[in-house]
Amino acid sequence: MxxxxxxxxxxxxxxxxxxxxxxxxxxxxxxxxxxxxxxxxxxxxxxxxxWYEELFFHSSDLWSAFRSSLIVALSSSFIATAIGTIGGIGIHWYKFKWKKYLQIVTYLPLIMPEIIIGVSLLIMFAWLKWKMSLFTIFLAHTTFNIPFVLLIISSRLDEFDYQIIEAAHDLGAKEIDTLLKVIIPMSIPGIISGFLMSMTLSLDDFVITFFVSGPGSSTLPLHIYSMINRGVFPVINALSTVLIAGTVLLSVSSKNIQKYMFK
Amino acid sequence: MKKINYGKIYTAPLTMWITFFFVIPTSIIFLYSFLKKKLRGGVLWEFSIDGYTALINQSFFKVVWFTVVISIFATFLTLLLAIPTSYFIARSKRKNLYLFLVIVPFWTNFLIRIFAWISILGNNGFLNNMLLSLGIIKSPLMLLYNQYAIIVVTVYTYLPYAILPLYSTIEKFDFSLLEAARDLGASKLQSLFKIFLPGIRSGIMTATIFTFIPALGSYAIPLLVGGQKSFMIGNLIARELKVTMNWPLASSMSVVLTVVTTIGIFIFLNTNKNKSELKNEN
Incomplete structure (x- = not known):
């Protein structure tokens, strides 16, 4: 039975x-x-x-959108990882006033509908009279990447033994030494996955980017959107195939990289 | 021992960034929702509740209702597929391969995933062409540009987001509990609803939040596969912001969307707490 x-x-x-x-x-x-x-x-x-010929040799707009996407993804992931890592360490190891509120507020963007983030940034940039460009896209992407980095870093820090830090202090390590020689090296796997996560989110984002982009600042998802609207379907098929192949290759290789580095 | 508070130093960039690019912008939306509209975007600095009175009409309620119903349906379907799938992966011997199969669509570009469904369900799409050439139908079916297309594409998009957290909870679940329940005479359904589902509650919660919230805030999916009649709140907000240029109205709608989302999360967290008489979480 x-x-x-x-x-x-x-x-x-x-x-x-x-x-x-x-x-x-x-x-x-x-x-x-x-x-x-x-x-x-x-x-x-x-x-x-x-369609591959068309994609590789007659789609210069698409490739320049792809380049913009890469620039935004790399820069926003870099800044978000830096801010998120050091901030996550501060939240995790120290007690300070307002800490609880800071924790709540930093996680809010995770549970807010992304359209709200896009709309609110658009309205603020318009208020400040900032022109929409790759720079405003970079600012928006960094903003939505930070909470994800924090989440990943703090789950990594949870696995730490606080005694290691105490031992470093007892042995006379200065704060900066503990940070650079103990905490950060031990967080490297978290830092790398935070960075990769940010890259993925940034390359994938359409909604927020749609609101904070201006004329001439197209990313790959925005370009795909305009291609869907113009009905250039076969070229999108070819592009999709290239992107899917890229995704498979990246996920296989990142798995292997992690295997070699952390096991 | 005297100590400099490094916590504040380390979190200073974080605090500043989040304040400037999240707290202030969302506060501005709230503020704008109580101002008068300027003709071509922007606001006049006069207090007004026009942004809210304009919301009190049937068509807006209809859109909110449509948005909530679609999101609930999509979330429900997603969980219905995600729980058995994650269960299967967690109990199989080839976890890594199966997880990889889930991760590939998860990493595939969001717009490509939507586009895939456009080319399948469209009037000249793959499915219609297949059915036509097989002689099953005489004229193409209208499969795209309706609420069902929105639900299918939403489930397709967020299913991996639901499977991954569910998998990691089910993996940690102690299956000997189920055996114990059966030994003590529980029926299959009892052990499912009283032991297994409460046991993976945190996974279900994460999966629900990862599906329900993005669904409520949907913009791209209804825009591309919903057609003229299937407006969700996100599409209305974008229209007021970019087309009709009524920024106080766009702001008040954003406030409503935020409130609806918060209420949704709140109801969900509460019913979940009542269901399991577990001790309070940290």
Whole structure:
């Protein structure tokens, strides 16, 4: 009776699991398949690489949007990781006035709908008469990245033994030495995953970027949006295939990198 | 021992950044919602509750209702798929491979994921073409640009966000508890609802928050697959901000969205607390 129920549960979860995986991958596989279609529509007209040619050789706007995305992602992740790491250390190891409020406020952006962050930044930038550009996008991305870095760093710091810090102090290490030679080196895995998480979020963001971007400051998601609106579907198929391949490669290699570095 | 408070020094950049780019902007929205509108964007510095009185009409209530219903449906479906999936992954021997399969769509660009569904469900999309060429239908079905398309794409988008936290909770769940419950005579359903689901409560909570909040604040999904009639709050806010240029109204709507979200989280956290008579969390 009991083994029977176990099999049942397992069967149900297996069926759901398989359906979920199909649900995840069928749309992606359709995109990949039709990126090799020689026709413009979703009717199969034969194999062709013309959309890749179009993507790589005749889409300079797209590549400049991609470059903007990379610039914003790298810079905002760098600043967010720096601010988030040092701030997370401060919150974790020390007691100070208003600490509780600071903790609550820094996590609020995580649970706020992102459109609110986009709208509020747009209104503030307009009030300050700042022109929308890659710089305002950078500011917005740093803002939504910081809470994620904090979250990752503090879960890493939770695993620490406070006695290590005390030992460093007892052995005469100055505050700055403890920070640079003990706390930060031990947080490196957290810092790296915080940085990677920020990169991913930044490269992926459409909604907030949509509000704080101006003419001439297009990121890759904004460019894809305009391509969808203009109906240049086959090129998006080719781009999707390249991006999906990139995602798979990155996740495989980041797994391996982590394996070598931290195990 | 005298000590300089390094906590304040370390958190100074964080405090400044969050104040300037989060606290002040959101406060400005709140302030703007009580001001008069200027013709082409911006505000006049006069107190007014126009931003709120303009909200009291049927069409806005309809949009709020539509937004809440869509979000609840999408969240429910997401959990319904995510819990068995995470259970399966947590109990299987090839966890890493299966997690990898979940992470790839999670890392695939958000707009690409939406676009994939446009090219499948569109009038000239993959599905319609398949059905037409197989002779099952005579004319293309209108699969895109309705509320079902919004729900499908929302579930598709947030499912990985629900699976990952659920997986990590289920992985830590002590399955011998279920055996114990069965030994003590609990039925299958009893052990599911009284032991397993309460046991993975924190995972369910995280998964719900990760799905429900973004769904409430949806902008891109209804914009791209919802069609003319399926406006969600996010689309109204964007219209008032960028098209009709009524900034106090955009602000008051943002305040409403924030309040609805907060109420949603609050109700959810409370019902969850009542359900399990566990000791209070830290």
């Amino acid at each position: 009991r083994t029977n129920s176990g099999i049942n549960k397992r069967q149900i979860s297996l069926v759901v699991f398989v359906s979920v995986i199909l649900f995840f991958y069928i749309p992606l596989l359709v995109l990949i398949l039709y990126s090799f279609n020689s026709g413009k529509t979703m009717v199969w007209r034969g194999f062709s690489l013309q």
